Amino acid sequence: MIMINYKELGFKSGLEIHQQIEGRKLFCKCPAIVNDENEPNIKFKRKLRAIAGETGKIDRAAEFEMSKDKEVIYEACSSSSCLVEYDEEPPHELNKDSLDIALQICLLLNCKVVDSIQFMRKTVVDGSNVSGFQRTALIGTNGFINTSKGKVNIETVCLEEEAAKKVKEENNSITYRLDRLGVGLIEIATAPEIKDSEHAREVASIIGMILRSTGKVKRGIGSIRQDVNVSIKGHNRIEIKGFQDLKNIPRTIDNEIHRQLKTKNEEGHVRKANPDFTTEYQRPMPGASRMYPETDIKIIKITKKMLDSLELPELISEKTNKFIEKYKFSEELSRELIKMDIDFESYIHKFSKVNPEFIANVLVEVRKEIQSRFDKEVTIPMIENALGYYNEGKVGKDAVYEILVDFATKGDADLKKYEQVDEKEIEKEIKEIIHKNKNLSFGALMGEIMKKYRGKVDGKKASELLNKHLKQ
Template sequence: MIKSGWEIVIGLEVHAQIASKSKLFSRAPTSFGADPNTNIELFDVAIPGTLPVLNKECIELAVLTALGVGAVINKLSRFDRKHYFYPDLPLGYQTTQFYEPIARDGIITIGSGKTIKIERLHIEQDAGKSIHDQSMYETFIDLNRAGIGLMEIVTAPDLRSAKEASEFLSKLRLILRYLNTCDGDMEKGSLRCDANVSVRPIGSDKYGNRVEIKNLNSLKFLEKAIEFEAIRQIAEIESGNDIIQETRLFDTNNLETRSMRLKEDAVDYRYFPDPDILPVELSDEYISSMKARLPELPDQKLKRYTESLNIPLKEALVLIAEKSVSEFFEKLNSLVQDSKLCTNWLIVELFARMNKLEVKIDDERMIKVHMLAQLLLFLKNNEISASSAKQGLDIMFESGKDPASIIKERSLMQISNHDTIKEIIICVLSENSLEVERYKNGEDRLFSFFVGQVMKIAKGKADPGIINELLKKLLP
């Protein structure tokens, strides 16, 4: 818990790996999981005489992302060289956009309704990977990731809690996935986050010295790191110490930050325009064509679900929380044409079985959307009961058979013939004459008893609507 009287000020720098097929300045592939140092070309390892060739796809996906977060596209942007010397950076500099980024002034609205400003979105190269756990004496370098295109998305210092920071990153990741511009997989490192954290007394308009926490790779660790760092800074200030502007790492085992290095300023990186890369010039026609490619984004989808499909907000938020779930729902509802039925069965019945079997909606073991639609159409048309539909769904997961075959094999078809149900009701009433008398004398709650007895004889297959209708007529 943050001590009362203090306020946290947070800005995020999110590094999203562009979902392009090849790297930013070479034709080397970007596939994850390849053998070390196989996804490389001569330029990626800084062989003298090799030159960068800008990947058009990376520009397109960055522009789409910028438009997706409501940013202003800069018609002219440039690449610069940011100099620092790490073993996994063969060139000795990172190609980035420091002076003139590709976009600026975006916004994202988080769950509380608060709007977070995105100051800039720029494109840059990723570095390689240093591996320290393979040997006690050596560090290994894998350059597969070196040169992959990144989008760095920088917020204003608008966030005021670890929870808000987590909500922002979660919302940004969702937008990226809807746009297909980054897969957002934090475990694989394709989405990483640095948090700039400072504290100040509540009511102060002066920012404190900020500390950067590097490479946070999960929402949980983002929150834990910010909370620990804020508490640490408050304790330092209250002890009479100054906060040093530095870069810290988050120890995920001990859940604490520790010093990595003093924080560099821009002058330390000796930025200057990259002489080998021409400026990126975008026309109004190009920007308009990219706007036309924008899909329906999460906030738009949420509005349509709640207003046009009349789905309650709580359930609608579940449906849009993953792009794959939303797509599954859209296909299901287009086949069944009943948003309430589809929502309930997807969230309640299907999710419960998926969690139990540890199946994701896009797994091979997942039942196909058209098969679930067939089952729900049987239910919608009163051809099977809800309990039979649940039984059928279980069997579908077990066997992979289609609903029609299961319903036929297990005799799950609902009894909807009025004469058949009437005969059962007459039988029930004659065998329960005492209960009939009690019902006549005002014990209305016995109505559900008669329904249950009819269902018992019909083995749960009688249409409940018809049972209720006929019982009301046949009971004295």
């Protein structure tokens, strides 16, 4: 692929990030479940209809959807939806926890928080909202994040409702599941100041890290979505949606630039990101005149007192740096430990005789290795037990691995197998092994010793003893 000179091409790019909030839905007490595993016990139908905006003009995107003339089927589980989702009851009061999370995020993104929050109705025409609109409110503006290529401004932070999830589309009908409808969503829009395709990935990853730092957002596939706006000189703006992995962003953007260079200027539109880094046409760009005030929800004044009382979480990036500084762990190990969301400090106190790096390695590396080798889960309690035995001197360092394998594969471990053997006894045995195998190399002798004492003696100790006796 040819090198891209972003500056010369007049590359302009901004991100829009959507992140689901954990807890309860935005305007009812239903739990924020996005994939209810229950069988849907409620089903009803509506017809798609386009709604004229304030200008009386029917939105272009609405027209596009209308042209399909479809019936919409809604399926819901009463465990994750109520009358609010069915649009048979007005929205309840705004979920205070979700508002707090949105405000925290604004402050972490250095935004100016609005004085009063006014929810708006944004027309949605594809049927993904039973009411035909999505509720959205501006929470913060004019923020910024620092990146390796300079400051990137955050234009807006909004709090809005998730849409229902499309589960089936046929010739004359679309089916939606309502579990996800009404789940709180943070929408963050950056200024079009991203410098190149790799920078887009970095900006997305920093914003994702800030969102996860709150500890209150959903994790896993689909819980965060990155839409990338891309344009080059002489071409209209294209929006790319549906990235499965942040890693795919740079190559997909570069491919899109090459595609634009090969095509005449087209009307701006939305494209879908494919796993093979290509994109495909999805739909026209939605028009702008589609918002009107939501009168069912009171305007919320944001006072200085409210903002002052918010406790801001420590950023994951700051925590990582502290780990690196304090324990001299690698960045990778530090990041993995933080991801596990455990109180590492407490492990150091609890297993005071164990080297902190060994604890960290067992928690991260050993756990991963055993899991992938045996395809069995190594749980935190298993690790705590194994480290406990070692800390109490019941077993040796090497036995920790073996015990974890036993726990994971057999559910239990026979500690007798790993009881530490008296040093004198081992020394005696080592002398004998040396005597019997005069021609063997050091490595082969070690192999003989460990065959007999695996887990019962520390490998390092055994090699020291072997060395000592070989020299004699």
